[in-house]
Amino acid sequence: MKLLSFFTLILLTVVPATWLHAAPIKIDGISAIVDSQPILQSDIENRFEIVKERIPGGVMTDNIYRQIQNQMIEETLQVNHARKVGMRAPSSDVDNAILGVAKNMNLDLQGLKTVLASKGIDYARYRDQIEQEILINNIKRDIIRKRIVISDQEIDDYLSSSTSASKEKQQVRLRHILVRANNPEQAQTDINRIVQVIKTEDDFIQQALENSDGQFAIEGGDLGWRPMNQLPPLFVRAMETEKGPLIGPLQSNAGFHLLWLVDQRSPDVTLQQQTKARHILVRPNEIRTLSQTKDLADEIYAKLQTSTDFATVAREFSEDQGSTLQGGDLGWVTPGTMVAEFEAMMDQTDIGDISKPFRTQFGWHILQVEGRREADISDRVKRTNAERALTAQKQDLVLSNWLDELRADAFIDIKQ
DSSP states (O other), X not given: OOSSOIIIIIIIIISOGGGGGSOOOOOOOEEEEETTEEEEHHHHHHHHHHHGGGSGGGOOOHHHHHHHHHHHHHHHHHHHHHHHXXXXXXXXXXXXXXXXXXXXXXXXXXXXHHHHHHTTOOHHHHHHHXXXXXXXXXXXXXXXXXXXXXXXXXXHHHHHHHHGGGGGGOEEEEEEEEEEOSSHHHHHHHHXXXXXXXXXXXXXXXXXXXXXXXXXXXXXXXXXXXXXXXXXXXXXHHXXXXXXXXXXXXXXXXXXXXXXXXXXXXXXXOEEEEEEEEEEEEOOBTTBOHHHHHHHHHHHHHHHHHOSOHHHHHHXXXXXXXXXXXXXXXXEEOTTSSOHHHHHHHHHSXXXXXXXXXXXXXXXXXXXXXXXXXXXXXXXXXXXXXXXXXXXXXXXXXXXXXXXXXXXXXXXEEOO
């Protein structure tokens, strides 16, 4: 949904300025009354001037008049309902929206006011219109949120129907070992022996370095990220039938192959920075003041300078019930899950380092960063996008039914 409609973006960036120089239109009557609120003839005519350039012939026909009148009735109904349920557009939101319009015109606020005044547009009325548009968008979002619920099964069905077409665009990261078949029997014996000693990716890398005839052997057989449709059909068929991560042996004219499936992703991969961390928390309490708690944190920090095991110290001193028994282990922490002070300290601490004591709303912390990684959260993004698409498919009908309800409950007097 567009946040600002007729009176803002269209008015100031699309419609030619010539019509704005026209003489003010005289208020010559009431077009409709919605719950005691009038819609004036001049309101209709002003709105027509905004859309005039997109109307064939540029003439206000009876049908065009009724369309504009209906649109303004619906806007009034929505604003009235939003206010009835206690919804308000904060002044800061209105200010930001107006400043956004000014910025698009390369103006500051005073410059925008000057332009509006030169066009005969009252700033107070303009601001009211912005506020109404924000209210309309907010109440629509609220109705959609309350009336549309997308189930996990719907998302699964959507994804299964939409991903099949893009299957060939999947990307995989592989490691590869090749044993050439100069002597087929010996090559087969060699590849079978290699298979027996591979239990982990590190084993695969070592075997690639020692035994692979492939061109990437020196890199541990790393082929990097490859689109599935750029891999040999032999590899693709094997990945479809074997679970992995170790795939093979596979035989081709070149010899015998082993693959290690490191990872896979879709083309719209989304990576998220994650941090592996431990921490120690000490809290002030009835018998320990905040200052004394800080002193204790300093003592623990000094102890950590002579101890090689953060986890042992955490089990001894940490008062975080959720992580103490795990030696303060927080696992892989994603952005936004910790309070700002903790996240800032975690981000500025190097891998392997221990932070100095720092304070949050929970007490005094000391943390250790054990690692960082970029995690593929594409599946989460896909499900979010699927939910948005399914919501979009339903929202027109839901909003239409809601407007019918508003009409049925309102007093609407349309003047001839």
